Amino acid sequence: MLGNFTYCNPTKLYFGNEALEGLAVELPKYGKKVLLVYGGGSIKKNGIYDSVVGILKDGGKEIVELAGVMPNPTSDKLNEGVRVARENKIDFILAVGGGSVCDYCKALSVSINCDDDPWDKYFIRFDEPECEIVPVGCVLTMVGTGSEMNGGSVITNHEQKLKIGHVFGEEVFPKFAILNPEFTLTIPKYQMVSGIFDIMSHILEQYFSGCDDNTSDYIMEGLLRSLIVSAGVAIENPYDYEARSNIMWTATWALNTLVAKGKTTDWMVHMLGQAVAAHNDATHGMTLSAVSLAYYRYILPYGTAKFARYAVNVWNVNPSGKSQTDVAQEGLAEMEKWMKKMGLAMSLSELGVTEDMLDGIVESTVIMDGGYKVLDKKEIKHVLKDSL
Amino acid sequence: MLGNFTYCNPTKLYFGNEALEGLAVELPKYGKKVLLVYGGGSIKKNGIYDSVVGILKDGGKEIVELAGVMPNPTSDKLNEGVRVARENKIDFILAVGGGSVCDYCKALSVSINCDDDPWDKYFIRFDEPECEIVPVGCVLTMVGTGSEMNGGSVITNHEQKLKIGHVFGEEVFPKFAILNPEFTLTIPKYQMVSGIFDIMSHILEQYFSGCDDNTSDYIMEGLLRSLIVSAGVAIENPYDYEARSNIMWTATWALNTLVAKGKTTDWMVHMLGQAVAAHNDATHGMTLSAVSLAYYRYILPYGTAKFARYAVNVWNVNPSGKSQTDVAQEGLAEMEKWMKKMGLAMSLSELGVTEDMLDGIVESTVIMDGGYKVLDKKEIKHVLKDSL
Numbered sequence: 001m002l003g004n005f006t007y008c009n010p011t012k013l014y015f016g017n018e019a020l021e022g023l024a025v026e027l028p029k030y031g032k033k034v035l036l037v038y039g040g041g042s043i044k045k046n047g048i049y050d051s052v053v054g055i056l057k058d059g060g061k062e063i064v065e066l067a068g069v070m071p072n073p074t075s076d077k078l079n080e081g082v083r084v085a086r087e088n089k090i091d092f093i094l095a096v097g098g099g100s101v102c103d104y105c106k107a108l109s110v111s112i113n114c115d116d117d118p119w120d121k122y123f124i125r126f127d128e129p130e131c132e133i134v135p136v137g138c139v140l141t142m143v144g145t146g147s148e149m150n151g152g153s154v155i156t157n158h159e160q161k162l163k164i165g166h167v168f169g170e171e172v173f174p175k176f177a178i179l180n181p182e183f184t185l186t187i188p189k190y191q192m193v194s195g196i197f198d199i200m201s202h203i204l205e206q207y208f209s210g211c212d213d214n215t216s217d218y219i220m221e222g223l224l225r226s227l228i229v230s231a232g233v234a235i236e237n238p239y240d241y242e243a244r245s246n247i248m249w250t251a252t253w254a255l256n257t258l259v260a261k262g263k264t265t266d267w268m269v270h271m272l273g274q275a276v277a278a279h280n281d282a283t284h285g286m287t288l289s290a291v292s293l294a295y296y297r298y299i300l301p302y303g304t305a306k307f308a309r310y311a312v313n314v315w316n317v318n319p320s321g322k323s324q325t326d327v328a329q330e331g332l333a334e335m336e337k338w339m340k341k342m343g344l345a346m347s348l349s350e351l352g353v354t355e356d357m358l359d360g361i362v363e364s365t366v367i368m369d370g371g372y373k374v375l376d377k378k379e380i381k382h383v384l385k386d387s388l
Numbered sequence: 389m390l391g392n393f394t395y396c397n398p399t400k401l402y403f404g405n406e407a408l409e410g411l412a413v414e415l416p417k418y419g420k421k422v423l424l425v426y427g428g429g430s431i432k433k434n435g436i437y438d439s440v441v442g443i444l445k446d447g448g449k450e451i452v453e454l455a456g457v458m459p460n461p462t463s464d465k466l467n468e469g470v471r472v473a474r475e476n477k478i479d480f481i482l483a484v485g486g487g488s489v490c491d492y493c494k495a496l497s498v499s500i501n502c503d504d505d506p507w508d509k510y511f512i513r514f515d516e517p518e519c520e521i522v523p524v525g526c527v528l529t530m531v532g533t534g535s536e537m538n539g540g541s542v543i544t545n546h547e548q549k550l551k552i553g554h555v556f557g558e559e560v561f562p563k564f565a566i567l568n569p570e571f572t573l574t575i576p577k578y579q580m581v582s583g584i585f586d587i588m589s590h591i592l593e594q595y596f597s598g599c600d601d602n603t604s605d606y607i608m609e610g611l612l613r614s615l616i617v618s619a620g621v622a623i624e625n626p627y628d629y630e631a632r633s634n635i636m637w638t639a640t641w642a643l644n645t646l647v648a649k650g651k652t653t654d655w656m657v658h659m660l661g662q663a664v665a666a667h668n669d670a671t672h673g674m675t676l677s678a679v680s681l682a683y684y685r686y687i688l689p690y691g692t693a694k695f696a697r698y699a700v701n702v703w704n705v706n707p708s709g710k711s712q713t714d715v716a717q718e719g720l721a722e723m724e725k726w727m728k729k730m731g732l733a734m735s736l737s738e739l740g741v742t743e744d745m746l747d748g749i750v751e752s753t754v755i756m757d758g759g760y761k762v763l764d765k766k767e768i769k770h771v772l773k774d775s776l
Contacts, residue, residue: 002630007400012395015390215611215618219607219610222610226607245389245390249390249650262403
């Protein structure tokens with residue numbers, strides 16, 4: 001049954017190969033001092049940095065730069081950003097990068113005017129922001145997280161070996177996002193594939209929960225089918241604009257709150273993947289792919305009907321004459337074949353995880369209760385071991 | 389290929405059997421004088437009127453009532469609304485009803501502070517509003533049009549025998565919409581079924597255009613599959629909350645701009661249906677169902693691949709060993725079977741249209757150019773004749 005909910009997603013999207021023109025349209029709505037936030041500097045090589053700085057200057061903005069946001073942004077980096085933003089009395093934050101940069105900027109937006117320690121407040125205590133929130137805009141250069149149109153922010157604390165996400169409300173959503181598929185064409189294949197699996201995982205985390213037959217389930221099946229088709233094209237030819245634009249659009253809708261409305265969700269694959277990354281800093285999508293099949297095969301008996309539906313509606317498994325369990329397992333076998341073809345990490349050992357690290361990873365794993373089976377620590381260790 | 393576009397949908401939705409609580413949350417954002425707009429008065433029988441008035445009064449609002457908005461709201465009624473709103477210096481418009489009431493209130497919102505004749509300005513010349521727009525909120529009591537989360541407004545001029553829609557920008561979208569599926573349980577079956585086909589037609593108008601393989605196409609297939617399943621439950625048991633809530637949610641996403649993004653669209657079925665209604669005032673969804681099959685069979689040769697895809701992905705037609713044309717036709721045959729089971733109008737004669745009216749209807753038909761075949765007037769007459 002569709003449960004009760006509210007839905008509001010105010011983020012304005014500019015999509016397409018001329019989307020950056022939207023930045024000039026949006027800038028006049030915000031103050032003069034802009035914090036320009038980016039990662040390792042690839043935007044300086046591909047020209048995006050120059051284009052963005054040109055538009056900011058044409059718009060009469062004063063630019064303060066904050067570079068070096070890492071793939072798993074840390075609480076230390078967050079504290080650095082807070083200091084820089086306060087010292088420069090920033091009016092507006094512009095994220096130029098992938099989901100990590102965007103996540104980081106949202107965490108920053110609720111921390112600049114907040115007296116508490118942001119890690120403790122938002123990621124340990126899960127408090128909601130009470131301070132004035134600095135508005136964020138986003139120029140997306142990497143696809144996967146959906147961070148451009150939601151309130152999610154994942155931050156890592158290496159000292160505590162924790163990687164934790166806080167899903168903020170609509171007041172923290174980016175005010176606008178620039179989605180130009182061309183900006184994503186040149187990222188390395190490993191990152192592209194990792195992003196594609198992040199999208200798939202977002203959908204599956206919301207799909208594999210509940211026994212209802214909601215409109216959301218059908219929308220998710222559509223998104224998955226589109227993703228599988230476009231990923232198949234992009235893995236052969238990463239420069240295929242059509243495929244990359246559909247992947248970008250699917251990513252946004254996979255995690256902008258829509259498909260979770262009115263239903264329960266799981267998120268255990270993300271909890272496992274985030275625990276792994278807190279220990280070895282591996283690429284997000286690859287931590288998810290490395291644990292997914294072991295996790296899904298473990299919980300399959302508790303949600304067989306949905307896994308069978310997945311097999312038929314997403315992977316075109318022919319169910320006739322087969323048991324529901326066989327159909328369900330065949331679906332995961334098809335998924336496994338596809339994952340291998342995509343070049344995804346199929347095991348934790350590929351990511352450098354060794355058996356002696358498992359107990360630590362188990363300790364870092366947040367246990368969610370929305371899936372078909374609430375795992376205990378022993379079961380988490382079992383799934384991780386199966387993923388080695 | 390996904391074309392360039394912007395997307396922004398700021399409407400806040402409150403969904404579920406307690407959704408009306410959202411009205412009290414929203415009211416403080418708007419001024420004191422509320423124009424309460426509704427239709428024939430069924431909301432007085434089912435208690436919705438009393439609940440809404442109670443919340444308005446508790447919120448300290450002054451209520452001015454405007455009743456009698458008809459299923460195909462007229463330009464005369466629009467002029468009446470403008471007079472009432474001006475005389476009472478209205479701050480906020482609350483639509484309580486189905487799509488007609490909601491459409492009407494949006495037309496009103498851009499007309500109150502406008503000096504021009506609204507029919508001429510918005511529905512003949514398709515000008516955009518330059519005046520201050522009076523905000524609109526919506527309590528939905530009938531499902532189908534998607535009007536609760538878009539900028540569309542369809543107005544009928546009986547003198548000119550024209551029924552025309554203007555799709556306004558996001559500044560005209562309802563600020564919020566209250567979607568309580570329970571409010572829709574008691575409407576007559578004829579209206580429910582008509583609304584269900586309106587939803588299907590909205591999706592198909594956007595689906596049957598273009599030869600691309602966009603994410604939107606997959607989302608639409610998901611929405612159609614969900615609609616067909618839930619409609620099958622609702623036709624047996626209109627009081628099934630789960631089915632009715634999924635139908636309500638599908639209706640919103642069928643026409644809130646999402647699935648049209650980055651692609652072309654058709655809308656000829658609506659143009660034909662609206663021309664019919666301008667002549668005989670028939671129920672909207674039924675005018676669409678009466679012309680759909682004749683229209684789709686006529687354009688099938690120009691878009692065979694998409695019709696075949698529709699057959700397979702939506703109606704589960706097995707394509708093996710069949711020509712694309714046969715598969716495509718089989719899909720429409722499945723759709724016809726389903727339409728008959730739903731009790732939809734299968735011909736224009738059922739709606740009182742006679743052959744001598746056809747020339748007039750042809751004259752009232754606006755010709756769109758986004759479909760697989762741009763029809764000339766002779767072809768329009770042919771389709772209408774086939775629909776008799």
